[in-house]
Amino acid sequence: MGRKNWLIMLGAAIFIGVFPWLVMPFKAVSHYVDVMVFAGIFSLVCIGLSLLMGYAGQISLAQAAFFGIGAYTSGILTSKFGVNPWLAMGGGTVVCATVAWVVGVPSLRLKGHYLAMATLGFGVIVNIIFAEEVNWTGGPSGMIDIPYLRMFGRKITSDLAWYYLVWGIVFLVLIFCFHVLHSRVGRALRAIHEDERAAESVGVPTAGFKVRVFMLSAVLASIAGSLYTHYVTCLNPSSFNLMWSIRFVLMVMVGGMQSLWGALVGTVLMTFVGNEWLQVFAELEILAYGAILLVVALFLPGGIVSIGGFRRKRRQSALEGAGT
Amino acid sequence: MGTDFLQYVISGITIGAIYAMVAIGYNIIYSVTEIINFAQGEFVMLGGLFAVFFAGTLHLPLYLAFICAVAVAGCIGLAMDRFIIGRARESSVLSLIIITIAVSILLKGSAMLGWGKDPYSLPAFSSGGPIMVAGAAIQPQALWIIGICALVVISLTLFFRKSVYGQAMLACANNPQAARLVGIPVRYMVFLSFILSAAIGAAAGVIITPVSMMEYERGALLGLKGFGAAALGGLGQFFGALVAGLILGLAESFCAGYLSSGYKDAVALVLLLMVLFLKPEGLFGNREAARLKKF
Amino acid sequence: MKSAKNLIGLTVLGLLITAAVLFWSKGEGIAAEKEPYKIGAVFSITGGASLLGEPEKKTAEMIRDEINKQGGIDGHPLELIIYDDETDPTKCNLAVKKLIKKDEVPVIIGPSTSGTSLAVVGVAEEAQVPLVSCAASYKIVTPVETHKWIFKVAGSDSHVVGKMFDYMKSKKVSKIGIMTVSDGFGASGREELVRLAPEYGITIVADERYGPQDTDLSAQLTKIRSAQPDAVVNWSTGPTQVLAVKNWRDLGMDKIPLYQSHGFGNLKNLELAGKAAEGVILPLARVNVGNLLPDDQPQKKVIMEYTKSYDERYKEPVSSFGGHAWDSMHIAIAALKAVGPDPAKIRDHIENTKDFVGQHGIFKMSPQDHNGLSKDDLEMVVVKDGKWALAK
Structure with missing residues (x-):
């Protein structure tokens, strides 16, 4: 992991660390801590998606499904079988990784639109299962009675505790992902992204790498889902539908998919835009949301992090190959 | 028993025909520009609601309302290409997916403001x-x-097989540079594809509104099913889209009738996944041609 | 040159005077007005349940204006803060937290649907702010021990189903086919239909489901028809319930009466379904049938007033969902009037609400019952000549 990334990470960590103390004294923005908890949870999903989209060049419209599989696995294990929440979270990742492997092996042979379609179809099917298996998931009216998360024998209920827990996990995951990217795996991924056939011809097992990244992104989404479960303590299929899969892709796009920081920036920004800043538009909110997307996609294809010209060249070259 | 079967067939074919028309809308734009227009479903919704406006509010006769609604949707399709997609022709597939999703959000939002939620x-x-x-x-x-x-x-089918314009449109898809060299106005062909596709989507919207009503949120799901049909039949295949649309409609109807009505929507998608995994170019697509495509 | 100077001078003077007037008038305003009382509201104004949230928002805003026109609550102007949750549990969760932290409201009304309500029960409970939900699921308020701060003004689905089954028994209906939409509304209705049927000696011979945006229900109805029930029950909101009526009529199933849920209780549905809706039977809250009630019915007065002013202001008929907002708004206002903006006192006051005459019934809340309605607050209604009529 490069020196520049360490510096950015340090800066980001300090910012995240002091953020609650900056906003809490002011009533008008005190609830920003809650928004940031959700932003942190979504960040986990988006970091995984960014690895898949930006580094491996594959699109997935099924992230909300993995998010949901993690969430429902946690919910069912803890509320119906009394499993320890942390163990259940581990269970969720195992289930997600398995499902991702089963779906990923045939899907990732597909490209571009076809891959988008396959993942989209899978995501919608999973959502229908959430809604239909009423005995297990509570169906569309929701799953309730999910226990709170416990740490050191204490229930985690306060928003501040959640904030630091979630963001602590986000930073651990970031460090892990940067390590992956700077290892042999990362170099292989970049090679796949630049030119898959060339990579294959020099002996990179492209299919295997793509499936592994897909599984990693599913595992991250699953952890996010488990956290969501215990934070909200109620699950509803509509939190994991196609619209959310699209939203996750948008968060990564808006931030800039060629760097993990882009995913982070995009997620935080879009969570605030979607839940906070557009509310002044009331009924017009949906139009404002659409307009923002359009402007970013048209004029800022590299996302927010490309504004400063930061690593522009590499990203530009990578973008041209994106999705092919 | 026989009566029920017949009833399932009838409702399956009816809804399948709608899926087929939405799928054809995707195919036209895809044939010419290799773009998947995720806003296709919204044109179905707009077609229905504009017909309601012309027939219900302006009291035009139904056939005139039909024509007007299709024409207005065609203009919106044209505007979409002229002012938005046209500026992003060189963008990556991902950017184009996002742009068309953004357009669909804008269309849906405008419809909500214009017609309300009823x-x-x-x-x-x-x-x-x-x-x-x-x-x-x-x-x-x-x-x-x-x-x-x-x-x-x-x-x-006749248009694309027999007429000069149809041939010209297909030429743009295969190789825009070459098409330009032989004097085909590529830009206009792209306009035409957007108009046609929006108009066909809108026509589908008008004809189902008497049966199933229409509200601002309906577009996305119809778009998704039509997309499924387009992929099932092979992107760019008109005949394939028709057959795939009918297969989807019938599969849904039989699933609702004989298996589980709750999993009806899943059946279509499972079918789609199986085709993608086993024969990715679609039931009627050509493997060689699919490989030549950019995406 | 000179004229320019004059112009500047005049402008400056004008600005000074305006500022002075504003300052003065503002000062007087504070002196004359008491501190506003806040009510927080979360409705599904857009998204899947927008048909519920829209009339709820309109009703709440109308009541706010009425109260403020009458001089507020004991002189305190009423401030209503409405957020749209877009029918999304996550957004709803955030919206309620925002109401509690940023706006510091002492009482919250909404959310509109069972799914979104369940996603915020924990938040309100943790923050100890009373929440009056407009959704139906019994899970929202039970068990009362862990739902101390949560109330709901919508009758439970068990009341609706109970009323419907009572009527069916009187009509000698013993076999029914049910069809429900797969969203929170339909799922909750289905649970109660399946749970209560044995108690009333009714057998469910077909149990079909469909999506909220389906365009054709003939397959489901055909399947039900082949099971030969004495009646069909459809449970949904939005366009699918009109679709059910149309398909039922088109399939020539007139001999098997169609029962709808209370979600059908909106005159717009009758307009859309037209002649096909003749003979459809449903249990309805009295808010939808105010003009059919006898004059000595205690709810008649408030219902007619609400119907009239809503119609005047928005030029559209009232719906049962708007009625929920009316009930929750007025319960909150009554509590504010009695005890002021103190969440704990408001909670206690709402819990002791007795004989509150609302749109959906006469509420009798208690520490054991945070809803306060029963199946007697409903009427069986049949569609006759494109209008509601009381069913005999």
Whole structure:
């Protein structure tokens, strides 16, 4: 992991660390801590998606499904079988990784639109299962009675505790992902992204790498889902539908998919835009949301992090190959 | 038993015809520009709601309302390409997916502001009760739907196979540079594809509104099913889209009737996944041609 | 040059005077007005349940204006803060937290649907702010021990189903086919239909489901028809319930009466379904049938007033969902009037609400019952000549 990334990470960590103390004294923005908890949870999903989209060049419209599989696995294990929440979270990742492997092996042979379609179809099917298996998931009216998360024998209920827990996990995951990217795996991924056939011809097992990244992104989404479960303590299929899969892709796009920081920036920004800043538009909110997307996609294809010209060249070259 | 079967077939074919028309909308734009227009479903919704506006609010006769609604949707399709997609022709596939999603959000939002959130209905194209065939009921409107769908497929096939314009449009898809060199105005062909696709989507919207009503949120799901049909039949294949649309409609109807009505929507998608995994170019797509495509 | 100077001078003077007037008038305003009382509201104004949230928002805003026109609550102007949750549990969760932290409201009304309500029960409970939900699921308020701060003004689905089954028994209906939409509304209705049927000696011979945006229900109805029930029950909101009526009529199933849920209780549905809706039977809250009630019915007065002013202001008929907002708004206002903006006192006051005459019934809340309605607050209604009529 490069020196520049360490510096950015340090800066980001300090910012995240002091953020609650900056906003809490002011009533008008005190609830920003809650928004940031959700932003942190979504960040986990988006970091995984960014690895898949930006580094491996594959699109997935099924992230909300993995998010949901993690969430429902946690919910069912803890509320119906009394499993320890942390163990259940581990269970969720195992289930997600398995499902991702089963779906990923045939899907990732597909490209571009076809891959988008396959993942989209899978995501919608999973959502229908959430809604239909009423005995297990509570169906569309929701799953309730999910226990709170416990740490050191204490229930985690306060928003501040959640904030630091979630963001602590986000930073651990970031460090892990940067390590992956700077290892042999990362170099292989970049090679796949630049030119898959060339990579294959020099002996990179492209299919295997793509499936592994897909599984990693599913595992991250699953952890996010488990956290969501215990934070909200109620699950509803509509939190994991196609619209959310699209939203996750948008968060990564808006931030800039060629760097993990882009995913982070995009997620935080879009969570605030979607839940906070557009509310002044009331009924017009949906139009404002659409307009923002359009402007970013048209004029800022590299996302927010490309504004400063930061690593522009590499990203530009990578973008041209994106999705092919 | 036989009556039920017949009834499932009838409702499957009716809804399948709608899926086929939406799928054809995707195909036209895809054939010419290799773009998947995720806003396609919204044109179906707009077609229905504009027809309601012309027939209900302006009291135009139904056939005029139909034509006006299709024309307005065509103009919106043109505007979409002229002002938005046209500026992003060089973008990556991902950016284009996002752009068309953004357009669909804008169209849906505008419809919500314009028509509110209530569903609207239109009178059926021809009056009279359902026609009973061996105990199964066929609504006259279902015949209209099937008829109009057939008409669209036949005329489009003729257009692309026989007419100069159709050939020119396909040439743009295969190789825009070469098309330009032989004097085909590529830009206009792209405009034409957007107009045609929006108009066909809108026509589908008008003809189902008397049966199933229409409200601002309906576009996304119809778009998704149509997309499924387009992929199932092979992107760019008109005949394939028709057959795939009917297969989807029938599969859904039989699933609801004989298996589980809750999993009806999943059946279509499982079918889609199986085709993608086993024969990614679609039931009627050409493997060689699919490989040549950019995406 | 000179004129320019004059112009500047005049402008400056004008600005000074305006500022002075504003300052003065503002000062007087504070002196004359008491501190506003806040009510927080979360409704599904857009998204899947927008048909519920829209009339709820309109009703709440109308009541706010009425109260403020009458001089507020004991002189305190009423401030209503409405957020749209877009029918999304996550957004709803955030919206309620925002109401509690940023706006510091002492009482919250909404959310509109069972799914979104369940996603915020924990938040309100943790923050100890009373929440009056407009959704139906019994899970929202039970068990009362862990739902101390949560109330709901919508009758439970068990009341609706109970009323419907009572009527069916009187009509000698013993076999029914049910069809429900797969969203929170339909799922909750289905649970109660299946749970209560044996108690009333009714057998469910077909149990079909469909999506909220389906365009054709003939397959489901055909399947039900082949099971030969004495009646069909459809349970949904939005366009699918009109679709059910149309398909039922088109399939020539007139001999098997169609029962709808209370979600059908909106005159717009009758307009859309037209002649096909003749003979459809449903249990309805009295808010939808105010003009059919006898004059000595205690709810008649408030219902007619609400119907009239809503119609005047928005030029559209009232719906049962708007009625929920009316009930929750007035319960909150009554509590504010009695005890002021103190969440704990408001909670206690709402819990002791007795004989509150609302749109959906006469509420009798208690520490054991945070809803306060029963199946007697409903009427069986049949569609006759494109209008509601009381069913006999």
